[in-house]
Amino acid sequence: QQLQAQQMKVGQEQERLQGQAQQEQAKLNDQVMGRVNKQIEKAAGGDKPRTLHRSTRNCSYAPTRRSSSTIGSSW
Numbered sequence: 001q002q003l004q005a006q007q008m009k010v011g012q013e014q015e016r017l018q019g020q021a022q023q024e025q026a027k028l029n030d031q032v033m034g035r036v037n038k039q040i041e042k043a044a045g046g047d048k049p050r051t052l053h054r055s056t057r058n059c060s061y062a063p064t065r066r067s068s069s070t071i072g073s074s075w
Helices: 002-043 061-074
Strands: none
């Protein structure tokens, strides 16, 4: 009986720590993206920054756009 209660406590503690870790990760991602955005702003010479959102972290849309434009120019 006591062992079960202890296991439950450990499980709850693990869940709590996992939740904390995920929050920390999200915070770090935001900080990194903020830094990247600032660098883009600087590189663009203070033009309107193309802000990167968290959803486009791996920029999966960029190569497809590039390939479609080359197809258009090859015709």
